Amino acid sequence: MRTITAIMGDGIGPEVVEATIRVVDATGVPIDWQRVYAGMTAFNKTGNPLPQETLDSIARNRVALKGPCDTPIAGGFPSVNVALRQKFDLFANVRPIKSMPGVKSRYANVDLVIFREGIEGLYGGTEEYVVKDGLIIGAEAKAITTVANCNRFFQQVFDFSSRQGRRVTIVHKANIQKKTSGLFLKLGKELAGGRNIVVNEIIVDNAAQKLVLDPTRFELLACNNEHGDILSDLCAGLVGGLGVVPGANIGDKYAIFEAAHGTAPDIAGKGIANPTALILSAAMMLEHIGEPFAAKIVREAVETVIGEGRRVTADINWKAMLLQKAATTEEMTDEIIYAIGNLSKGA
Ligand code: NAI
Secondary structure: OEEEEEEOOOOOHHHHHHHHHHHHHHOOOOEEEEEEOOOHHHHHHHOOOOOHHHHHHHHHHOEEEEOOOOOOOOOOOOOHHHHHHHHOOOOEEEEEEEOOOOOOOOOOOOEEEEEEEOOOEOOOOOEEEEEEOOEEEEEEEOOEOOHHHHHHHHHHHHHHHHHHOOOEEEEEOOOOOOOHHHHHHHHHHHHHHHOOOOEEEEEHHHHHHHHHHOHHHOOEEEEOHHHHHHHHHHHHHHOOOHHHOOOEEEOOOOEEEEOOOOOOOOOOOOOOOOOHHHHHHHHHHHHHOOOHHHHHHHHHHHHHHHHHOOOOOHHHOHHHHHOOOOOOHHHHHHHHHHHHHHHHHHO
16 A cells, blocks of 8 residues: 555645545555645644644655645745745646536637746745845845756656647746746757757747637647746636646656645635546546556546536536535535446446
């Protein structure tokens, strides 16, 4: 039996993590889940948003399933999401953005992947207040781009794009941030050239516009940390919202699987969060640990339940919500587990 760390997170975190654990367990893959805390809940319990027990558990198990964690705005402790990526050297954040039959959205045929660099850029840099005569007169930030990290990031991008036959577009702002973003772009293009891969490039603001007009023109977007963060939410909006977009943070030694969404404070504790994004993240995790069949069954079960549209959460079925017929997190999870049972029998 394999032990995997389950970081419960904040807000809707515990609800979607428990739902996802039930789904993974239903595939029959034997996993011993080690539940640990991070974020505001951990801070309130222990005074530390990233307790040593949590770090030790990830270090031991090397694979974690993570619920979203709160980050206080404009003050308080630093983001544990950023800290976890840095501590475990998770330099590639992979987010598949795919339309699903049954999810109401603007486009029916989106199928792109966002590859977001995970540990550098502005989020990986430092920021300081500028103080004069004891008064804060401003603030400044430093962005980080290193050759070694960009090379291994783009190596992953091109390995993945070659496996999946996807055309890569490098997103940048090298017209303004000529050194930090410029180096990111240059290294990506050089590596592609060395492998005879044709890449496109696009300035991030234009990418945002083109994504809204026609996302089907893109197959894989390679972005720096902050561009990838923002475009992920934009792209989630193109395929039905944050409730359906999964993600994986991958490094050389460790991997943490988490949805693109946050703690959803507006719906936390109501039992109505969509578990899909984390369940699909768990499918990525199952592939990562060498269980591709279980991963396939989980994806098919999710697609079946969402395709049928009878027992899905309100965020993807507004009609059901208006009729007060939307499913709770638990009901949708039960339906997915039922579908896994049927699919496993048929296999
Ligand atoms: P959010 O993703 O939590 O919520 C944005 C909107 O999407 C809300 O209306 C929410 O109800 C909806 N939503 C998100 N996930 C959903 C789901 N599974 N089912 C149904 N609806 C869902 O973003 P927000 O409000 O900007 O951030 C809230 C907190 O989450 C902040 O403290 C932020 O720092 C944190 N956060 C954490 C992340 C992580 O742990 N990786 C990622 C993004 C935000």
